Amino acid sequence: MxxxxxxxxxxxxxxxxxxxxxxxxxxxxxxxxxxxxxxxxxxxxxxxxxxxxxxxxxxxxxxxxxxxxxxxxxxxxxxxxxxxxxxxxxxxxxxxxxxxxxxxxxxxxxxxxxxxxxxxxxxxxxxxxxxxxxxxxxxxxxxxxxxxxxxxxxxxxxxxxxxxxxxxxxxxxxxxxxxxxxxxxxxxxxxxxxxxxxxxxxxxxxxxxxxxxxxxxxxxxxxxxxxxxxxxxxxxxxxxxxxxxxxxxxxxxxxxxxxxxxxxxxxxxxxxxxxxxxxxxxxxxGDQSAALVGQKGFTPGQAKNTYGTGCFLLYNVGDKPVISTHGLLSTVAFDFGPGKRMYALEGSIAVAGSSVKFLVDNLGFIDSSSKLSALAETVEDNGGVTFVTAFSGLFAPYWIDDARGTLFGITAYTQRGHIARATLEATCFQTKAILDSMAKDSGKSLAELAVDGGMCNSDLIMQTQSDLIGIPVNRPAMRETTALGAAIAAGLAVGVWSDFKELDDVNVDGRTLFKPQIDAASADKQFERWEKAVQMSKGWAS
The missing domain is CATH 3.30.420.40 (ATPase, nucleotide binding domain)
Known part of the structure; x- marks a missing residue:
């Protein structure tokens, strides 16, 4: 799995x-x-x-x-x-x-x-x-x-x-x-x-x-x-x-x-x-730019999301910076010389894979992180539980420094599986919020999201992500894309690859495409509940 x-x-x-x-x-x-x-x-x-x-x-x-x-x-x-x-x-x-x-x-x-x-x-x-x-x-x-x-x-x-x-x-x-x-x-x-x-x-x-x-x-x-x-x-x-x-x-x-x-x-x-x-x-x-390069996001309009300790979504906006008005960061994607300098809009989520580690190490939910997705699959849905995993405040697009991790919707019905599922969903909800902001800043909606990082090993997370954002999620078989990006940067400098075109056939085999399986109205309803929980997570660190 x-x-x-x-x-x-x-x-x-x-x-x-x-x-x-x-x-x-x-x-x-x-x-x-x-x-x-x-x-x-x-x-x-x-x-x-x-x-x-x-x-x-x-x-x-x-x-x-x-x-x-x-x-x-x-x-x-x-x-x-x-x-x-x-x-x-x-x-x-x-x-x-x-x-x-x-x-x-x-x-x-x-x-x-x-x-x-x-x-x-x-x-x-x-x-x-x-x-x-x-x-x-x-x-x-x-x-x-x-x-x-x-x-x-x-x-x-x-x-x-x-x-x-x-x-x-x-x-x-x-x-x-x-x-x-x-x-x-x-x-x-x-x-x-x-x-x-x-x-x-x-x-x-x-x-x-x-x-x-x-x-x-x-x-x-x-x-x-x-x-x-x-x-x-x-x-x-x-x-x-x-x-x-x-x-x-x-x-x-x-x-x-x-x-x-x-x-x-x-x-x-x-x-x-x-x-x-x-x-x-x-x-x-930097690691997130490297992942964009490793996913071969060399041209404007391409984007990747890395699900690691944190979660980082980069969208290539071209050779001039775009300053966000919707809570995103503007950053340099990479600089490979004249005509090959690109900028990106970035959405940063402070807590992603680290929330899984929290359930394993701090709360003892299960004996290893690799089993958490299986625990989440023991229930059909989150059972009404929402977990805002703001352990270090909330980053993009909210930027709420005084938010802290908060669990909502717990009842006598709640099981460990519901909390596990709500933990995994938190990253997916924040990714949707970032994509919505990127569409507003860039004037364009993304057609497909390339993904990498440890959490994307879970089919459940990737399917949930596709359901919430309403577009396909493209997962490569070889997911060491961050390191691959660093290798590409180094290799281009010494002629291992002569140009971007020569990289077309790199890491293309065995990709998995997850497509939305719920309608937009259902996704919007889930997201509204998440947004309500975000507002209620404010002020705990004041």
Whole structure:
């Protein structure tokens, strides 16, 4: 039925190859290889785990190694990662995947380049003279800056920020996380006052450390990541002095990474260690942009939805940014050079797969996330239960920072299956809200939704999604589209693929199409109930 919505609860280390169990990687039907096949590696540094995946030039997974790392929750609403553990997990995954790759008879010199895809707004600060992190990374889901954001919203000019950077003031972008660190961590403030503070998102931190840190001083970010900080101008794809000044930061006291193209043969340097020492890093994309590239959403009007820890829907709007008036984010989709720079409208849902993990780990509903969909299928519907999974507030298109997780409609009739089903439906309802907003902003309705991520393994979720949005949902057989996007960015830079057209036949086999099975009136009635519950979830964090 489906394999798994999320990684397992315990800290794991897995290595697999194209002949391994599908628990560890997607297996593909054997295909005759060219005489001298070429491969591309992809670092996929996510919120709960790190992977290194090696793809052939058909976009098929050849080898993968995955490690989960520690999630740090110092206080309610706080979420941190150890920056050094992020780097070490990447290095271990590279070595593990290369070992599996070579056991198949391949040689590491057949890997032509490496790409990076990463969790985006997560913020890292370090001392640029020593290369040492000054605090744990503050994760994109973290809401500790809520009071700070409230103050910023009262500052003159706050309403004009979105026009320049595409993002609204919230706890989500990196800017508020950086300001919190400056206000609350003496070591960070001291480094800033001394002019030695380095700031970056996870892509910058990884590129810096994987190149050897202070030995090479590779200090870069791509536009799909830089556009998540609130410091980059969407039009110029460079830091906006007026934005930086508005946040009252001094450019002389803090080092921002240089913004370079998402696909570049030189800018990202090369690996200073691991089994792939010397191999160039030639591509970099924030995880959601990488998934859009992996789904080959290269042209305006194409969209994808990734059902991971959170849920992120990106809609390619073309070569000029569209500023949303309906609660969406405007962001850079990718920058592959002249004529190949695209923007996107984005709808971000803070809690998706993490709600499944919550039922398993916190409430003990069932012993593994992979069984939750089966539990939901033990009942015909949600039994009148609605679960607004606003553990970190509600993101797009609502942007309600003080909303919290709330269950409505519980009666003596309610069973575990009803709550399980309502949990899975919450992501589908929020996706519909985002699609409705995208139609208003773009003036066009989507004809089909491409999907990926752990939750899309569930046929129940995908059918529910199609029913609610009233259009087909297209699920690929090989769902490592985020990592594939990073591989594509890296491969385009070194000639593994010459252009977008050459990627037409990549990852097309075995797709499943889910079509609506209920009428529009029934879907609208369900959505009205959801919207009522959203309004009732406000104010719990005040």
């Amino acid at each position: 489906f394999r798994s919505l999320l990684p397992s609860r315990s800290k794991t280390r897995q290595t697999s190859s194209s002949s391994s169990s599908p628990t560890n990687t997607t297996t593909m039907s054997p295909v005759a290889q060219p005489v001298h096949p070429t491969f591309v590696g992809a670092i996929d540094q996510g919120t709960t785990s790190t992977r290194f995946i090696i793809f052939n030039n058909r976009g098929e997974v050849v080898a993968v190694h995955q490690i989960e790392f520690e999630q740090i929750y110092p206080n309610p609403g706080w979420h941190e990662h150890n920056p050094e553990e992020l780097v070490s997990s990447v290095e271990q995954c590279i070595d593990g995947a290369v070992e599996a790759f070579e056991k198949q008879g391949h040689s590491r010199d057949q890997i032509k380049a490496v790409g990076i895809t990463n969790q985006r707004e997560t913020t890292v600060v370090w001392d640029k003279t020593t290369g040492k992190a000054l605090h744990n990374a503050i994760v994109w889901t973290d809401t500790r800056s809520q009071d700070l954001v409230r103050r910023l919203k009262h500052r003159l000019g706050s309403k004009e920020l979105t026009e320049r950077c595409g993002l609204p003031l919230s706890t989500y972008p990196s800017a508020s996380k950086l300001l919190w660190l400056l206000e609350n961590v003496p070591e960070v403030k001291a480094a800033y006052d001394s002019g030695v503070l380095a700031f970056g998102t996870v892509d910058t931190w990884l590129a810096y450390k994987l190149n050897g840190g202070t030995a090479r001083e590779i200090y870069v970010s791509d536009p799909s990541n830089a556009s998540r900080t609130m410091f980059m101008n969407l039009e110029t794809l460079d830091y906006d002095d007026e934005l930086v000044d508005w946040f009252r930061l001094d450019r002389e006291k803090i080092k921002f990474p240089k913004i370079v193209r998402s696909s570049d043969p030189e800018a990202y340097g090369s690996l200073a260690s691991t089994a792939l020492k010397g191999i160039k890093i030639t591509g970099c994309l």
